[in-house]
Amino acid sequence: MAKTIAVVGAGLMGSGIAQSVAMAKKSVRLYDISEAALEKGIALIQKSLSRFVKAGKLTEQDAQQTLQRIRTGTDLQEVVEGADVVIEAVPEDLSLKKDVFQKLDRYTKREAILATNTSELSVTAIAAATTRPDKVIGMHWFNPAPVMKLIEIVKGETTSEETVAVIQQLSEEIGKETVIVKDRQGFFTTRAIAAHMIECIRMYEEGVASAEDIDKAVRLGLNYPMGPLELADMVGLDTMLFVSENLTEAYGDRFRAPQILRKLVEAGHLGRKTGKGFYTYNE
Numbered sequence: 001m002a003k004t005i006a007v008v009g010a011g012l013m014g015s016g017i018a019q020s021v022a023m024a025k026k027s028v029r030l031y032d033i034s035e036a037a038l039e040k041g042i043a044l045i046q047k048s049l050s051r052f053v054k055a056g057k058l059t060e061q062d063a064q065q066t067l068q069r070i071r072t073g074t075d076l077q078e079v080v081e082g083a084d085v086v087i088e089a090v091p092e093d094l095s096l097k098k099d100v101f102q103k104l105d106r107y108t109k110r111e112a113i114l115a116t117n118t119s120e121l122s123v124t125a126i127a128a129a130t131t132r133p134d135k136v137i138g139m140h141w142f143n144p145a146p147v148m149k150l151i152e153i154v155k156g157e158t159t160s161e162e163t164v165a166v167i168q169q170l171s172e173e174i175g176k177e178t179v180i181v182k183d184r185q186g187f188f189t190t191r192a193i194a195a196h197m198i199e200c201i202r203m204y205e206e207g208v209a210s211a212e213d214i215d216k217a218v219r220l221g222l223n224y225p226m227g228p229l230e231l232a233d234m235v236g237l238d239t240m241l242f243v244s245e246n247l248t249e250a251y252g253d254r255f256r257a258p259q260i261l262r263k264l265v266e267a268g269h270l271g272r273k274t275g276k277g278f279y280t281y282n283e
């Protein structure tokens, strides 16, 4: 059984993953490259825990204990040594992820499992950067991690059945449902959501309807929990663009980013995390 979990990257997803694991009463070690990034991650966790407390799903004491289970640090070796499973959640860049996995391979015990939360990159390529490709796997969470029910388990070409079983059990212990998919660019869920979002953003760019009306139409007419533009702002427009570029390389123009997305990213408007994207936020 995986007892101690390390999470690498304390951004939107890493913070939510650390919180979800700590809520399942496991010890979590959380790494990021700076204290400022760790503070931001902890602030996100505190905000989410307060929502659970406010909704009566968690007591104030549970929330405090959850926070206490998360130990943070900016020394990667110190944070990950001793971990049974490491979950990586750094930005969606293959060379960065390979670099991080090479270090994880050096710093962790031989039997540790190394999981990536990549949205669509090749798990097999990331595994090849290590000396234990059988212990590398995709553990694809959804945003917001503490609320969403699914984990998409991605079996790389070299991932062992034993590794799949450990991650499936860990996911269940955290209270998530799982699906197991092949390692193909975009897996299942990212290809599916990208096809929907990209067409909606193209229609926005063409002026078919306003942002508000596109989101309203999808929420009320199609019964999705969120419209595509508000969802893009929640995911982060930088992540959207990285994903679009990688999917375009694999599948061609059908995933090419509309100009509007590129311009918003160039302007530093990355969605909720910077206060502006398709919408403006005052949080």
Ligand SMILES: CCCCCCCCCCCCC[C@H](O)CC(=O)SCCNC(=O)CCNC(=O)[C@H](O)C(C)(C)COP(=O)(O)OP(=O)(O)OC[C@H]1O[C@@H](n2cnc3c(N)ncnc32)[C@H](O)[C@@H]1OP(=O)(O)O
Binding pocket: 047, 048, 049, 051, 052, 055, 118, 119, 141, 142, 143, 144, 146, 147, 148, 190, 193, 194, 195, 197, 198, 201, 225, 226, 231, 235, 239, 240, 241, 243, 244, 247, 255, 256, 257, 258, 261
């Ligand atoms: C443009 C061209 C490019 C095209 C190619 C690229 C496209 C690629 C796109 C994908 C990129 C990466 C994808 C990624 O790898 C995978 C993903 O994560 S995809 C996104 C998945 N997530 C969703 O789809 C979310 C959909 N939304 C929802 O399910 C809900 O709206 C919500 C977010 C759960 C809730 O939203 P709210 O608006 O806040 O609604 P409520 O206030 O009513 O909340 C409901 C309920 O949930 C509780 N809650 C919400 N958030 C949190 C939180 N962070 N922490 C704790 N609790 C939370 C809230 O308290 C409510 O509880 P209740 O009152 O019901 O008890």
Ligand SMILES: NC(=O)c1ccc[n+]([C@@H]2O[C@H](COP(=O)([O-])OP(=O)(O)OC[C@H]3O[C@@H](n4cnc5c(N)ncnc54)[C@H](O)[C@@H]3O)[C@@H](O)[C@H]2O)c1
Binding pocket: 008, 009, 010, 011, 012, 013, 014, 031, 032, 033, 034, 037, 089, 090, 091, 092, 093, 096, 100, 117, 118, 119, 120, 140, 141, 142, 143, 234, 235, 236, 239
């Ligand atoms: N945003 C989403 O909705 C979503 C959902 C599922 C999966 N993902 C995937 O999760 C990963 C992270 O996405 P995010 O939205 O959390 O990004 P983010 O930008 O919010 O967070 C990334 C974090 O990684 C840190 N970081 C950068 N370089 C690092 C390094 N070398 N070592 C450790 N940490 C480093 C950054 O400081 C930042 O805190 C990506 O692969 C993304 O595709 C994102």
